[in-house]
Amino acid sequence: MAVSINIPVEVVDILKSSQFAAVLTGAGISAESGVPTFRDAQTGLWAKYDPLQLATPEAFQNDPQLVWDWYLWRRELISGSQPNPGHLALVDLEAFFPEFTLITQNVDGLHQSAGSMGVIELHGNIFRTKCSRDGRIISDPREPSGSVPLCPECSSYLRPDVVWFGENLPADTLKTALEAARVCEVFISIGTSTLVEPSASLPFFALDNGATVLEINPQSTPLTQRASFSIRGDAGEILPALADEIIN
Numbered sequence: 219m220a221v222s223i224n225i226p227v228e229v230v231d232i233l234k235s236s237q238f239a240a241v242l243t244g245a246g247i248s249a250e251s252g253v254p255t256f257r258d259a260q261t262g263l264w265a266k267y268d269p270l271q272l273a274t275p276e277a278f279q280n281d282p283q284l285v286w287d288w289y290l291w292r293r294e295l296i297s298g299s300q301p302n303p304g305h306l307a308l309v310d311l312e313a314f315f316p317e318f319t320l321i322t323q324n325v326d327g328l329h330q331s332a333g334s335m336g337v338i339e340l341h342g343n344i345f346r347t348k349c350s351r352d353g354r355i356i357s358d359p360r361e362p363s364g365s366v367p368l369c370p371e372c373s374s375y376l377r378p379d380v381v382w383f384g385e386n387l388p389a390d391t392l393k394t395a396l397e398a399a400r401v402c403e404v405f406i407s408i409g410t411s412t413l414v415e416p417s418a419s420l421p422f423f424a425l426d427n428g429a430t431v432l433e434i435n436p437q438s439t440p441l442t443q444r445a446s447f448s449i450r451g452d453a454g455e456i457l458p459a460l461a462d463e464i465i466n
Contacts, residue, residue: 229449236403240318240420243329246435250452283365292344303455304408305331307457308320308332311460320334321337321398322340323410327345347378351369401427406434407431408433409434412439421445432447
């Protein structure tokens, strides 16, 4: 049975008349593609580990092989996932707006797989690998017998190109996201708990700078009461309906 999505007429009118839209996506949109959330991913051999104790620089320093193996396992979990209708609708919205910035907290690359361009990855990308010493991206890391690969330039350990707990977001990435939130006319927050800083502040920053903020989320969040509009539901259902109303 088709689900009827009620998109407020005022939302459609505002989006149609806007030139610059910024979007922030969180774990919710990826979960609809079968990507387990950070905590939900702990199953099987990894069930005894707290992800908060694995995703830190200290954990990698203490046991790089353990952390590397965990991320290989997480890559395998994610690699079979495909973009869902929510991801695809964002590609359509990107083509509609003269200026469009897509910011994501997710590290799975599904937005790029769907066809989104210039995605701002606040927390990195789990499928990229970088040198643990200088941050240089290594395009083709090779590890003998599953061991932690070494940087071909300096022989330091390589690590996933993700932001771990206790690390700062890349300054240029955060600056670009903040600037989009500052100048956009419409800010759409999708599937994010609005709890993880500093990304949680982006929709509030947009509000403070005069933007219309639309939240799309199955649950209520700290943003819900302050958002200009809040629509309860899954991104894979609401975003295609929203794009259809705006574009057609």
